[in-house]
Amino acid sequence: MSRFVILVLDSVGAGELPDAAAYGDTGSNTLANTAKHVGGLKLPTMQRWGLGNITGIQGCPQTSAPAASWGAMEEKSHGKDTTTGHWEMMGLVLEKGFTTFPNGFPKDLMDEWLEVSGAPGFLCNKPASGTTILDELGEEHLRTGLPIVYTSADSVFQIAAHEEKVPLETLYKWCKAAREVGKSRGIARVIARPFVGANGKFKRTYNRHDFSQPPTQDTVLDNLAKAGVRTVGVGKIPDIYDGRGVTEKVHTEGNADGLKQTEALLEKMDRGLLFVNLVDTDMLYGHRRDPVGYARALEEIDAALPGIEKNLREGDVLVITADHGNDPTMPGTDHTRERVPLLALAPGRGAQALGERASFADLGATVAEYFGVSTPSGKSFLPQLRA
Numbered sequence: 001m002s003r004f005v006i007l008v009l010d011s012v013g014a015g016e017l018p019d020a021a022a023y024g025d026t027g028s029n030t031l032a033n034t035a036k037h038v039g040g041l042k043l044p045t046m047q048r049w050g051l052g053n054i055t056g057i058q059g060c061p062q063t064s065a066p067a068a069s070w071g072a073m074e075e076k077s078h079g080k081d082t083t084t085g086h087w088e089m090m091g092l093v094l095e096k097g098f099t100t101f102p103n104g105f106p107k108d109l110m111d112e113w114l115e116v117s118g119a120p121g122f123l124c125n126k127p128a129s130g131t132t133i134l135d136e137l138g139e140e141h142l143r144t145g146l147p148i149v150y151t152s153a154d155s156v157f158q159i160a161a162h163e164e165k166v167p168l169e170t171l172y173k174w175c176k177a178a179r180e181v182g183k184s185r186g187i188a189r190v191i192a193r194p195f196v197g198a199n200g201k202f203k204r205t206y207n208r209h210d211f212s213q214p215p216t217q218d219t220v221l222d223n224l225a226k227a228g229v230r231t232v233g234v235g236k237i238p239d240i241y242d243g244r245g246v247t248e249k250v251h252t253e254g255n256a257d258g259l260k261q262t263e264a265l266l267e268k269m270d271r272g273l274l275f276v277n278l279v280d281t282d283m284l285y286g287h288r289r290d291p292v293g294y295a296r297a298l299e300e301i302d303a304a305l306p307g308i309e310k311n312l313r314e315g316d317v318l319v320i321t322a323d324h325g326n327d328p329t330m331p332g333t334d335h336t337r338e339r340v341p342l343l344a345l346a347p348g349r350g351a352q353a354l355g356e357r358a359s360f361a362d363l364g365a366t367v368a369e370y371f372g373v374s375t376p377s378g379k380s381f382l383p384q385l386r387a
Helices: 030-038 044-049 082-089 107-117 132-144 168-185 220-226 255-268 280-286 291-309 361-371
Strands: 003-009 069-073 123-127 148-151 156-162 189-196 209-212 231-234 248-250 272-278 317-321 340-345 353-357
Touching (some): 003 255, 003 291, 003 361, 030 291, 044 291, 082 361, 107 168, 132 148, 168 209, 220 231, 220 272, 255 272, 255 291, 280 291, 317 361, 340 353
Parallel strands (some): 069 353, 123 148, 231 272
Antiparallel strands (some): 069 340
16 A cells, blocks of 8 residues: 555546436537547557546547556436546545526625625626636726626536735635525535736636535545545645544646646655546636647646655555536537546556446545455445555
8 A cells, every 4th residue: 555646637537427417518528529620649658657547538548458447437427527527536426516696696695705705796697608708798807807707517616806006905804704605505616816917918827716615425535534544635625624633735737747746746745545626627728628729738748747756665556537527529618518537557467458447436435445445335346456
């Protein structure tokens, strides 16, 4: 027993789930459709590990002898958002999804938020693309100082403010107030969306912060913490679980930084769980429906994997997966209801077909068995990795 590493490639789905039609996501397949759009993906490391065995990916064919065990996981919870997907990964399956607000937030909620937060007012209050809304209202925000409040198809309350107009501490204070107000209304997450620049050239920054509701019951992370297992959360992982069960937090400035920090942590980490979220695929390219940028981000991740692989040792496990889909070739700007890839590299062990897992919680069950703690749900695939 040594290190268990999870790399969440945010939004990298591997094909529609059986209930995708109910979400308007028929035909979604983030990996396959992105590859087709750009004429093929160049992912030599993940291809060697077996990514092409999971779903058909132009440029990344199947291999007869994958270096990693391979499969896919289905989401059992209702929804297709970051919080739902990550919570299920650690054993918490939601029978009822979070509340969404397709017509914007109701007046009573906004009135209470204004009273609790002390915000001077707000602009927008409707579902919107995070980049489009800056083009639409960024200049008015600079003129008035009013924060831009918007949502999406997911259960999120997002607040955008220019860093030179509203101090980050103030923006975070407004977000904390929104989280408190949103608890009784089923809002999963409040996201601070700071940005910089001038009209027509506004750009969101990595000072983004997610204020999630705490998990409704203990997850595998909580059980690891109780057992004294070191758990390092990289990127937005600590925010998603409201800090619960995460013993160390590592902030990142995008995927390249997150991958570098992962490699550096592995060079000095003796034992524990290293849980990493790489957000750029989702934030910069999926929501913006930019398949070219999405493909480039996947190829940049793949190019960094050998540096991570060389720091693995016998007994370690490295899992690559995702939390939902966000097919950049689909209409709209929202996540897509998809299965997610599952690659599990265990140095010194053979590779096995892990099949179609019934729940993301199978990952948490595997982590739990690896460290000898309990899990709320899921079926471990650790025995297959040790075969």
